[in-house]
Amino acid sequence: MEYSIHKPKTTKPNSIVDFGFFLAGLIDSDGHFSKIPQLVVCFHEKQIHVPYYLKKKLGYGIVSKVKNKKAVNFIMAHSLGLEKVCALVHNKLQHKDKIIQYNTRLRSLKSFNFTEKQDLFSIKENSWFTGFFMGDGSFQIEIIQRTDRKKAEVCVLIQIDQKTKCLLLQIKNAFGGCVYYRKSTDTFYYSSTSFAVAKNIIQYFDRFHLMGVKMTQYTLWRKVFLKIQNKKESQDELDYKWISMVKKRMNCIL
Structure with a gap:
């Protein structure tokens, strides 16, 4: 599948299955099921529209500002809302800790069914990675x-941070790229500056769309990628001033 030079029209998950995968990705990245039980998903304050979207879509939940942090939480405590979440993400979660939380902390719900990780799970064929990237992913431009x-090198960088490497290895296997260990924080991160990987990422996100500021970042990152590709084919000079402006704008967004 090729990608278009034109920016895709932004859409939200358009089916119950798509929304379920998207929600599972959010939970696998920056969410958890507490002992109460509650579902809690954390977002950057500039992504506040996403928890409100979840609240509207699920019909339950509250959005709460995190004290002294640039973050907001989506909190679901209502049993009927949790039952909805249970059904939506059943057999779609990928993070082993979140699967354990689901299976041990939601058992009191009437419609509870054990969930498990699917061995044949295909990251490229559903919106799980979109939800996951909304939490822990970033687009960057490096000059x-x-x-x-004589000339500067422009890199289109994608990065995802996690405490463990399991899901990052799945992402690497699906799109390409590398997984590294960060000793200073005892964490792992997926990273790529490969144009071949960038093509794979564009093909995916043009099909399963991001939201809000992450979509804005992606659109700008995508423009730079296309500009570099066009210049490679035409042998024209890159407009480094324009790229620097785009880079600055991306950094200000989130």
Whole structure:
């Protein structure tokens, strides 16, 4: 599947199954099921429209500002709302800790069914990765001036941070890229500056759309990628001033 040079029209998950995968991705990234039980999903304050979207879609839940942090929580405590969540993400969660939380902390719900990780799960064929990236992913542009080259090198970078590497390895296997260990924080991160990987990512996100500021970041990142590709084909000079402006705008968004 190729990608279009035109920006795709933004849409939200358009079926119950798509929404379930999207929600599972959100939970696997920055969510958890507490002992109360509650579902809690954390968002950057600039993504506040997403928890309100969840509240509207599920019909239950509250959105709460996190004290002294640039973050908001979506909190679902109502039993009928949790039953909805149970049904939506059943057999769609990928993080082993979230699966354990689901199976041990939601058992009191009337419609509870044990969930498990699906061995044949295909990241590229559903909106799970969109939800996951909304929580822990970032798009970046890097302009590197090397001493052995006259012209600066422009990199389109994608990065995802996690405490463990299991899901990052799944993402690597699906799209390409590399997984690294960060000793200073005892965490792992997925990263790629490969144009081949960028093509795979664009093909995916043009089909399963991000939301809000993450979609804005993606659109700008995508523009830079396309500009570089076009210049490679035409042998024209890159507009480094324009790329620097786009990079600055992306950094200000989130």
